[in-house]
Amino acid sequence: MMITRRRVSTGLAAAAMFGALSGTALAQETVTIGWTGPLSGGAALYGKNTLSGLELAAKEINDAGGFEVGGKKYKVEVVALDDKYSPSEAAVNAKRLRSQYKAPIVFCPHSGGNFAMQAFNEQDGFIVGAYTSVPQMTERGNKLTLRIPPSFAGYIDPFIKIEMGGFGKKLGMAGADHDYAKAWAALIAPAWKAAGGTVVAENPMSYNKDTDFYSGVSRVIAASPDVMFIGGASEPTALVAKQARELGFQGGFIVMDQAKLDEMAAVLGNDMSLLEGAIGTLPLIHDSRPGAKSFVPKYRKAYNRDPGTEASLNYTTLNAVTEAMKLAGTVSDATAIHAKLSEAFGKLSPERNPSNINSVDPKGGSNAVLVVGLVKGGKVVPVDAATGTISN
Amino acid sequence: MNLSLFVQQILNGLTLGSVYALVALGLTLVYGILHIPNFSHGALFTAGAYVAFFIVGSLGANYWVGLIGAALATAAIAMLSERLVFSRLRDSPPLHDMIAAIGLLLFIEAVAHAIWGADFRRLAPPYPGIMRVAGTVLPIQRALIIAGAIGLMVALHLFLRRTVTGSTIVAMAQNREGASLVGIDLTRVSLITFAISGALAAIAAVLFAPINLISPGMGNLVILKAFVIIILGGMGSVPGAILGGMIIGFAESFGAFYISTDLKDIIAFALLVAILSLRPQGLFPAPAR
Numbered sequence: 001m002m003i004t005r006r007r008v009s010t011g012l013a014a015a016a017m018f019g020a021l022s023g024t025a026l027a028q029e030t031v032t033i034g035w036t037g038p039l040s041g042g043a044a045l046y047g048k049n050t051l052s053g054l055e056l057a058a059k060e061i062n063d064a065g066g067f068e069v070g071g072k073k074y075k076v077e078v079v080a081l082d083d084k085y086s087p088s089e090a091a092v093n094a095k096r097l098r099s100q101y102k103a104p105i106v107f108c109p110h111s112g113g114n115f116a117m118q119a120f121n122e123q124d125g126f127i128v129g130a131y132t133s134v135p136q137m138t139e140r141g142n143k144l145t146l147r148i149p150p151s152f153a154g155y156i157d158p159f160i161k162i163e164m165g166g167f168g169k170k171l172g173m174a175g176a177d178h179d180y181a182k183a184w185a186a187l188i189a190p191a192w193k194a195a196g197g198t199v200v201a202e203n204p205m206s207y208n209k210d211t212d213f214y215s216g217v218s219r220v221i222a223a224s225p226d227v228m229f230i231g232g233a234s235e236p237t238a239l240v241a242k243q244a245r246e247l248g249f250q251g252g253f254i255v256m257d258q259a260k261l262d263e264m265a266a267v268l269g270n271d272m273s274l275l276e277g278a279i280g281t282l283p284l285i286h287d288s289r290p291g292a293k294s295f296v297p298k299y300r301k302a303y304n305r306d307p308g309t310e311a312s313l314n315y316t317t318l319n320a321v322t323e324a325m326k327l328a329g330t331v332s333d334a335t336a337i338h339a340k341l342s343e344a345f346g347k348l349s350p351e352r353n354p355s356n357i358n359s360v361d362p363k364g365g366s367n368a369v370l371v372v373g374l375v376k377g378g379k380v381v382p383v384d385a386a387t388g389t390i391s392n
Numbered sequence: 393m394n395l396s397l398f399v400q401q402i403l404n405g406l407t408l409g410s411v412y413a414l415v416a417l418g419l420t421l422v423y424g425i426l427h428i429p430n431f432s433h434g435a436l437f438t439a440g441a442y443v444a445f446f447i448v449g450s451l452g453a454n455y456w457v458g459l460i461g462a463a464l465a466t467a468a469i470a471m472l473s474e475r476l477v478f479s480r481l482r483d484s485p486p487l488h489d490m491i492a493a494i495g496l497l498l499f500i501e502a503v504a505h506a507i508w509g510a511d512f513r514r515l516a517p518p519y520p521g522i523m524r525v526a527g528t529v530l531p532i533q534r535a536l537i538i539a540g541a542i543g544l545m546v547a548l549h550l551f552l553r554r555t556v557t558g559s560t561i562v563a564m565a566q567n568r569e570g571a572s573l574v575g576i577d578l579t580r581v582s583l584i585t586f587a588i589s590g591a592l593a594a595i596a597a598v599l600f601a602p603i604n605l606i607s608p609g610m611g612n613l614v615i616l617k618a619f620v621i622i623i624l625g626g627m628g629s630v631p632g633a634i635l636g637g638m639i640i641g642f643a644e645s646f647g648a649f650y651i652s653t654d655l656k657d658i659i660a661f662a663l664l665v666a667i668l669s670l671r672p673q674g675l676f677p678a679p680a681r
Contacts, residue, residue, distance in 0.1 A: 041609060044510030177654060203653050211411070211613050212604070214404045214534075215648035215656075222397055222649075235512035235605050246522055247529050267514055267605070 028066055030075045031331045033058065033318060034097030034106035034126070036090045036113060039082035043110075046233065046310065047085075050109040050131055053314030054078050056302055057352075067322045070329050076322060079103065087112035091119070098126045104334045105129050105146075105321055107314065111137065111180060118142045125334045129321075131314060133257065134183055138363040144338050145364040148313050152184065152257055154370045154385060156191045159254050159279050161388040162374060166277060167252040168226025169197040174217060174240060175256060176232040177204045184256045188229055200225050205240060207232045217243045225249075231256020234263035245274050255280030260308050261373055261380055262286070275375045279383070282373035284309050284354075286380045291316075295354035312354040313368065319352040320344045338364075396527030401649045402642075407534045409641025410541030414596035415614050416621040416633040417548065418589030424565025424628045425582050426478060428486050431493035433593060434615025435500035440466040440594025441606045442504050445513050455518035459598045463591040469500070470590025471583050479582065497611075505608040517602035537599045544595065545634055548588075552630065561585055565628050624664055626674030635675060639663065 035054060038047035058076040061067055066075045079101050083089035090113025097103040106121075107129035108114050114130040114137060121128050121144050128145045130137050135151040171192045175181045181204065189199050201223035203216050210216065217240055220228060230240050230253055237259040244253075255261065255278050262283035265272045285296055285306050292312065299307035321337070323344035328336040342360040345353070357366045372383040374390055383390050415437060422430045440462040448458035473496055481488050519532040552558040563571040564581045572578055597610075604610070621640055625632020640660050647656030667675065 040505070040510070044505075045512065048510060203648075205653060206657075209613065209657060210653070211600075211617070212404070212408050212644075214407070215401060215645040216653040218397065218400055218404070219649045219653070222394070233512075235514075239603075239605065246531060267512070269516065 028073045028075050030077050031322075031325070032097070032101040032103045033076060033078045033321070034094065034101060034103030035078055035080040035108070036083045036093035036097065036106060037080070037109045038085040039080065041084050043085045043233070047082075047109060049308055050107070050310045050314050051078070051080050052299075052303055053307075053311035053316075054107060054318045056299060056311070057315045057318035059302070061319070061322055067326060069325050069331050074325075074331055076318070078318075083108075083113060085110055085112075087116040090114075091116040094121070094126070095124070098124050102332065104325075104332055104337055107131060107317075109310065114145075118145060121145075127321075127334050127338050129317060131310065132180075134180065138361075138365040142364070144334055146317070146338070146341060146360065147365045148317050148368070149309070149366070150368045150370050151365065153187060155257060155281070155372065156187050158370075158372050158383060158385045158388040160188070160192055160195050160197075162279055162383065162390070163227045163252045163254050163277075164192070164195060164197055170200045170224065170226045171197055171254075172200055172220040172223055172225030172228045173202040173204065174220045174228050174230050174244070175204045177206045178208070178232070180258060181231055181256060184231065185229070188254065205232065205236075207236050213240050213243055214247075218247050220244075221247045221249050226251045227254060228252075229254045229256070231259050234259045235267050238264035238267035241278070242268055242274055252277030252279065254278075257281040261375060262306065263308065272375055272378045272380070276378065278375045280373060281309065282371035282382055283380060284312055286373055286382065287371055288382070289354075289356055291350040291352075291354040291356055294351050309355070309371075313357075316345075316348065316353045316355040316357055317366075319348055320357070323347055397649070399528045401645045403528065403530055403534065403538075404649075405638070405642035405645035406538045407641070408644055409638035410537050411596050411600045411614070411637075412617050412621055412641055413634045413637025414541050414544060414592050414599075416618040416625070416637050417545070417630065418592040419615075419618050420622045420625070420628055420630060420633040421561065421565070421585050422589045423622065424561070425585050426486075426489055426493075428489045428493070429619055429622065429627075430589075431490065431615070432473060432496035432500065433589065433618065434611030435497045436466050436470055436590050436593040436611070437597045437614055438504055438608060438611035439469055439500055440590075440597035441515070441601045441610060442508060442513075443594070444598040444601065445508075445515055445606050448515060449513070455515075458515075459595060462594040462598050466590040466594035467587040468590075470586040470593075474582055474586040478586075479579065501608050501611070508608070510608065513606040515598070515601040515606060531603065533599075533602045537603075540595065540599050544592065548592075549630070557584060620661070620664055624667055624674060626676040629674065629676035632674055632676035 035051055038044050055078055058078050062075045066073045081093040083093050090108055094106045094117045097106050105127040109131040111132040111134040114128055114132055117128045130145055130147045133149040133152040135153050137147045175185045201220040203219045205213055205216055230237055260283050261280045268274050284292055295312050324337045324340040325331050327340040327344055330336050346358045355368050357368045359367045370385040372385045373380045374383050419433050443465045444458040444462040447453045447461045448455055477492050481492055517533040521532045523530045552562055560576045560581050617640055621636035622633055625636030643660040643663050644656050647659035
């Protein structure tokens with residue numbers, strides 16, 4: 001049964017390919033880039049943000065006339081399928097993107113979907129473009145994985161150093177109960193204690209189930225913490241921070257990297273003062289490196305809003321993937337493309353590389369640098385992640 | 393035990409309970425007409441919030457204009473759904489109503505998604521101030537929710553008990569055939585009931601939106617709880633919806649504070665199981681049909 005079905009689908013795909021080739025013999029050829037992620041439900045906005053980076057890169061590549069591999073010009077087409085944030089649907093989508101569209105790489109912005117794809121991507125011959133900073137993503141020995149953002153483990157030390165130094169030793173944990181937040185909490189609590197602090201309350205929010213956070217936040221505040229750990233999607237996280245302030249909390253916030261300080265401020269009527277003392281990932285619009293500086297106006301022009309790092313990282317990566325295809329001389333052999341990714345990132349000009357990635361380690365992790373920002377005097381100031389020094 | 397923190401949780405419970413009760417009230421009234429829980433009720437909650445967001449955020453009107461506009465528009469949507477969908481299914485098996493209601497829920501959600509996108513929207517609170525009494529914090533918006541809900545409940549009670557139109561709704565809920573026999577106009581009563589349920593859902597949403605976020609899926613959470621509440625309170629019972637709403641609201645707020653946010657849903661639903669095993673008919677069962 002399985003064999004027959006596979007034969008039928010191969011036959012159909014071959015027929016479709018033949019049709020496409022004969023129909024557009026003179027036109028350029030197209031490489032499909034797969035994307036599976038949430039386009040509906042609570043995480044839809046996040047999904048669209050990651051996708052927008054890929055689409056902007058694809059548009060620019062195509063507007064410049066495509067890219068050349070082995071003497072042939074190719075255009076890029078991003079095919080996006082909704083998986084509603086579910087790992088099982090992501091796996092089904094990836095199968096479809098590979099067999100129907102022949103995608104050599106499938107991007108996915110959530111750890112669950114990426115882990116699910118890792119079960120079969122080597123066998124099916126496509127690269128997992130993992131937009132997730134969970135450190136385990138590259139620790140499983142999968143040979144066709146590219147982890148795009150930096151592992152979040154690097155945030156822990158600078159966050160703790162600055163917040164403990166600035167506000168005190170008592171930490172209240174008001175994170176969240178989804179997998180990613182749990183992974184964060186599991187790193188931050190022991191590190192805080194190891195640095196000489198105490199954890200005075202642990203009461204994670206449930207962003208998928210709670211209608212209101214007041215009681216949960218007041219439980220954490222009742223333990224009078226100096227610093228609160230919060231995080232989830234930017235908008236509900238902002239509500240948690242606001243409610244903590246309403247309930248009289250005056251300390252600092254450690255903000256998990258899923259939430260962005262600028263997006264949080266937007267929910268609070270662009271009032272950064274409520275977030276005074278919050279440390280988190282540096283919003284892209286406050287990043288002064290040249291690639292980021294040229295990317296922000298381009299993105300604003302195309303989408304009429306501010307980009308986040310989820311857009312810039314995916315933008316950089318798609319540029320690198322097409323570059324790697326050029327270097328490898330193939331648009332279909334995933335292993336050969338994957339082998340050239342590191343070199344391809346290194347060759348990108350700053351305009352095509354707003355995230356400043358210039359290599360990929362042997363396990364498939366990019367060397368994207370962590371960027372940290374602190375809200376100080378009502379403004380976001382960059383912090384050196386390696387040394388924990390605040391620049392003024 | 394710290395008294396001000398205890399009072400704080402009472403206020404939180406009242407806030408949540410008020411929102412739940414308003415949504416559950418509309419649901420329980422319509423149950424009297426449809427004899428199924430109206431799944432599309434959660435979408436009316438969402439629709440109300442978006443209409444207010446449009447009137448206040450895009451047209452720049454006053455919050456109260458937004459509230460009234462949302463109540464009227466959502467009442468109109470509810471009446472339309474009665475005319476176009478449910479009245480046509482009156483003689484079909486209840487399963488058809490249920491499927492239609494789910495379809496309507498998905499439809500309204502998708503429309504909101506198509507117009508406003510997946511972004512979270514925010515309705516600015518009309519009175520952003522906070523009242524503080526001896527360590528207890530009460531933002532004015534939360535006080536508005538509590539006062540507004542209590543006011544509406546009293547008004548609804550008076551309407552149902554003291555007016556002829558109100559009595560016809562109660563009569564219909566108790567016995568449809570009997571009500572028709574004594575000359576009550578089925579269509580008119582259905583329309584009024586749907587309009588009230590839509591308006592209540594919209595008002596609950598607009599009162600709640602300033603302390604929360606507006607998104608296409610916002611109704612799903614609340615409607616799930618409203619279902620539990622009307623089962624708890626007794627299907628079709630008005631006092632049951634109010635008491636049930638308060639029980640769930642208080643269970644959530646005290647559970648989240650004294651036990652853990654992780655366990656608060658378990659507490660609320662364990663309470664449901666406990667109450668239903670002692671009183672399978674709910675707290676206030678509707679009179680026998």
